[in-house]
Amino acid sequence: MRTTIDTHMSIAHRTTHTYRRRLLAVVALAGTAAGCASVSPQQEAEMGVNYAQQINAQLPIVRDPEANAYMNRLGDSLAVLVDDQGRNWRFTIVDDPDINAFAVPGGYIYVNKGLILRAQTLSQLAGVVGHEIAHVTQRHSVKQMEKGQKIGIGATVACILQPSFCQNGGGDLLNLGATAIMAKFSRGDENEADQYGVKYVLRAGLDPRGLPEMFEIMLAERDSKGGSSAGFLASHPVEEDRIAATRREIAALPAGSLRNVTRDTPGFQAFKARLRSLPQTPKPAGAR
Numbered sequence: 001m002r003t004t005i006d007t008h009m010s011i012a013h014r015t016t017h018t019y020r021r022r023l024l025a026v027v028a029l030a031g032t033a034a035g036c037a038s039v040s041p042q043q044e045a046e047m048g049v050n051y052a053q054q055i056n057a058q059l060p061i062v063r064d065p066e067a068n069a070y071m072n073r074l075g076d077s078l079a080v081l082v083d084d085q086g087r088n089w090r091f092t093i094v095d096d097p098d099i100n101a102f103a104v105p106g107g108y109i110y111v112n113k114g115l116i117l118r119a120q121t122l123s124q125l126a127g128v129v130g131h132e133i134a135h136v137t138q139r140h141s142v143k144q145m146e147k148g149q150k151i152g153i154g155a156t157v158a159c160i161l162q163p164s165f166c167q168n169g170g171g172d173l174l175n176l177g178a179t180a181i182m183a184k185f186s187r188g189d190e191n192e193a194d195q196y197g198v199k200y201v202l203r204a205g206l207d208p209r210g211l212p213e214m215f216e217i218m219l220a221e222r223d224s225k226g227g228s229s230a231g232f233l234a235s236h237p238v239e240e241d242r243i244a245a246t247r248r249e250i251a252a253l254p255a256g257s258l259r260n261v262t263r264d265t266p267g268f269q270a271f272k273a274r275l276r277s278l279p280q281t282p283k284p285a286g287a288r
């Protein structure tokens with residue numbers, strides 16, 4: 001699955017793969033959707049609400065109030081400092097064991113339980129969350145929509161322009177589109193999200209070294225699993241590049257930047273313990 005390996009922070013995409021095959025099957029519906037000149041903040045917010053509804057209806061979402069409160073406190077502590085558009089940020093935990101996280105326009109960030117449990121420290125999780133927030137604040141998906149570049153995004157544009165499209169089978173397409181968005185950021189977008197992620201985490205007083213550390217954890221896990229990704233990784237050392245680039249970014253910070261940063265807290269460890277103790281979330285009844 002090279003597209004997910006070289007464009008996003010994910011190592012296991014069975015679900016995405018299934019979605020993508022379905023996406024190909026319905027591309028004919030959306031393939032001609034044109035880009036639109038600009039997406040207003042209002043449109044971005046509405047799109048986010050739409051996507052979030054679709055995603056929440058399809059994925060097993062952790063509903064535990066305590067865990068959600070922690071996740072949202074952490075996310076808000078990063079996002080509110082850097083968002084100049086007053087987005088309605090929402091941080092959601094998906095009960096999925098894979099290491100993955102994704103962002104939806106409008107400020108909806110999804111983090112898999114598998115990623116949270118693999119993070120050894122608060123700063124490692126914060127690094128990933130900062131990266132995802134940056135995809136939203138830097139409007140990576142929205143810019144793609146404005147250019148009409150991607151098929152998944154074409155579907156989104158179709159939904160904005162023709163609400164009836166969303167009601168007639170577009171719901172499925174919307175969902176597929178969200179998956180496409182999270183899987184198809186360019187290398188440039190990923191690098192930018194890494195750079196901003198470092199800044200955001202630091203601004204919140206957390207240790208930005210958590211981001212490259214989390215990359216290392218992903219890489220180690222992927223290597224230990226072997227399989228098809230190992231071959232790709234051997235010839236495309238993208239993740240190593242990202243780790244090195246992110247470390248260079250951190251090394252270039254003004255002297256003393258890392259002096260008082262927080263690496264971990266008892267609260268984060270309690271959050272992980274809480275998540276571990278929760279029963280498996282059933283798949284939503286309407287999930288396909």
Ligand SMILES: [Zn+2]
Pocket residue numbers: 007008009131132135185190193
């Ligand atoms: Zn990303």
